[in-house]
Amino acid sequence: MDALIAKLKTQIIEQLNLEGVSPEDISPDDSLFGEGLGLDSIDALELIVLLEKNYGLKIENPAEGKKIFYTIRSIAEYITANGKA
Amino acid sequence: MKAFIRGIGQISPQQTFAGDFLENVTAYNTNMLFCIDPVYKEFIHPLQLRRMSRTLRMGVTAAKICLLDAAIEMPDAVITGTGFGCVEDTEKFLLAMLNNNEQQLTPTAFMQSTHNTISGQVAIMLKCKEYNSTYVNRGFSFETALLDSLMLIAEDNAHKVLVGGFDENSFNLHTTTDRLGHWKKEKTNSLQLLESKTPGTISGEGATFFMLTDKEDENNYALLKGLSTLYKPENENEVEQHVNDFLKRNNLSASDIDLVVYGLNGDARTDEVYYHLRDKLFNENAGAYFKHLCGDYYTSSAFALWFSANAIKRQVVPQSVRLGKAPSGALKNILIVNHYRDINYSFMLVSQC
Structure with a gap:
């Protein structure tokens, strides 16, 4: 799980072009949207594509997406639960 | 139609910012x-910056510098002109389409690949809900944006236009335009561009903004007194007659012109018209050129306007742009x-x- 979290942090920083943010700056339990990392709806679309492209996971239910993208740990758990880690 | 130039902001391959x-x-x-980049974080919030492509950063920063220079917070209109728009984002999006077989496309590059991204972003940044327009007319893009600005001012529909x-x-x-023969085949020292007598020129880029106003003010740079365009003239005589x-x-x-700024770009196929004008009309006038500093691109005439407004305000023609003799007296006109291809x-x- 730790290796997957570290990999996800790097992929998210790269995909969302989070300039000046290093993997160490992001806690796996920080909320990604709102108060935490401050991501927005466009970032959510980027994350959906990231999951599909890199892990072959399609998120079609918006309500499900809210839960999955809550933190980096929740994304890692979703990937693991679907056997894509 | 005329307007005063109150403020200017420019990002270019020179330290013009x-x-x-x-x-x-x-x-x-x-x-x-390519442009020399300022520290963009000084002008744009990091959260906005991370999603901006290079041209968007250049454009928004040039607009911000212009607004600061003019000491005007809110324009009555935002107008831009561009030949190719946000090229890198377009390429990024199209390449992603090809590489991913039209699947798994991300939104950012697509959203920002449109030509009006910069005028839109500037308006969002300023919360400016006034007139907003972008002109894409190849080598007339900037000129059309200027024309629209001058018309808005002349018809009293705007008093401060950010263009x-x-x-x-x-x-x-x-690479693509090189196949069409646009650029020189041999590497060229940009400062010796006019010494090259071969076909083609050097490619360039830039983002230049002006605050045009109808108000006289001691801080104005200059007066943009006239603008004219000519499409595909038949020969040099037609250009001469037009001038x-x-x-x-x-x-x-x-004889009233104190300095003629020529769009010479070192292309042996198309520079002749400038020399014709110099010989026939402006033999006694001081001259200058600028494309060795910024390269050639659709809206490079904005660089020439930046140069001319500064020259008038500062009453200086730097050595680096002089063509022939220096102006003998004050720079009044x-x-x-300029021509594009x-x-x-x-x-x-x-x-x-």
Whole structure:
């Protein structure tokens, strides 16, 4: 799980072009949207594509997406639960 | 139609964003010129910056510098002109489509690949809900944006217009247009561009914004007194006649022009018309050129206007741009003569306020 979290942090920083943010700056339990990392709806679309492209996971239910993208740990758990880690 | 130039902001392959007026110019030994970047974080919030492509950063920053320079917070209109728009984002999006078989496409590059991204972003940044327009007319893009600005002011529909021209260079764009014979085959020292007598020129880029206003003010740079365009003239005589008519409409003659700024770009196929004008009309006038500093691109006439407004305000013609003799007296009237690939000809008259 730790290796997957570290990999996800790097992929998210790269995909969302989070300039000046290093993997160490992001806690796996920080909320990604709102108060935490401050991501927005466009970032959510980027994350959906990231999951599909890199892990072959399609998120079609918006309500499900809210839960999955809550933190980096929740994304890692979703990937693991679907056997894509 | 006329308007005062109150403020200017420019990002270019020279250090033009920091108040330098071509005292120390940068030479390039490549046929592709790219802008010298300021520290964008000083102008744009990091959260906005991370999603912006290079041209968007250049354009928004040039607009911000212009607004600060003009000490005007809210324009009555935002108008831009661009030949190719946001090229890198377009390329990024199209390449992603190809590489991913039209699947798994991300939104950012697509959203920002549209030509009106910069005028839209500037308006969002300022919360400006006034007139907003972008013109994409190849070598007339900036001129059309200027024309619209002048008309808004002349018809009393706006008093402060933020108008800009921008285009960005890219390796893909350069390679594609190289196949069409646009650029020199041999590497050229940019500062010796006019010594090259071969076909083609060097590609460039830039983002330049002006604050145009109808209000007289001691801080104004200059007066944009006239603008004219000519599409695909048949020969040099037609251009000469057009210049004569343009000067006449502005109650001037060739001898009233203190400096002629030529769009010479070192292309042996298309520079002749400038030399024709110099020989026939402006033999006694001081001259200048500018494309060795910024390269050639659709909206490079904005660089010429930036130069001319500064020259009028500072009463200086830097050594790096002089062509032939230096001006002998005060700079009261500057004529810009430019063409893009012998197709889009434009003429601007910049005068002392």
